Amino acid sequence: xxxxxxxxxxxxxxxxxxxxxxxxxxxxxxxxxxxxxxxxxxxxxxxxxxxxxxxxxxxxxxxxxxxxxxxxxxxxxxxxxxxxxxxxxxxxxxxx
Numbered sequence: 001x002x003x004x005x006x007x008x009x010x011x012x013x014x015x016x017x018x019x020x021x022x023x024x025x026x027x028x029x030x031x032x033x034x035x036x037x038x039x040x041x042x043x044x045x046x047x048x049x050x051x052x053x054x055x056x057x058x059x060x061x062x063x064x065x066x067x068x069x070x071x072x073x074x075x076x077x078x079x080x081x082x083x084x085x086x087x088x089x090x091x092x093x094x095x096x
Contacts, residue, residue, distance in 0.1 A: 004044045004052065008082050012042055012054065015086055020093055030066050032059070035093070039065035040073075052078040054085060056093070 016022045022033035022040065032041040039059040047053055054077075057070035064070070074092045076085045 004054075005078065005082075008054070008078075008085065009042070011082060011086055012089065015090055016040070016042075016093075019090065025062075025065075028066060032065055032070075039070075040093075041065075041070060043070075047077070054078070054089075056089065 016033050016035075017024060020035065022035040025032050025034050025039065032039045034040075039062065041057050043055045043057055045053055045055065053075050055072050056074040058073040059065040059070045074089065076088060078085075080088070
């Protein structure tokens with residue numbers, strides 16, 4: 001992960017594990033979350049305008065996850081603010 005807001009990042013990880021109930025998977029250098037037979041991880045990067053984006057990436061299998069074959073699934077710009085990012089992320093992960 002690149003630069004990030006540590007408070008928001010802590011809220012996101014709490015959402016993944018405590019609220020949604022994703023299971024953390026740590027194996028052979030892999031660190032991600034398992035939910036509904038898919039593997040998820042959080043990444044951050046900057047948009048061309050300089051806005052920090054939080055990205056939930058998904059892999060379809062453990063093999064894909066171990067081979068770093070994650071695809072961008074959901075993007076959230078920091079301009080949304082903590083509460084809106086958490087609310088949208090919760091909805092996206094549990095309704096799509």
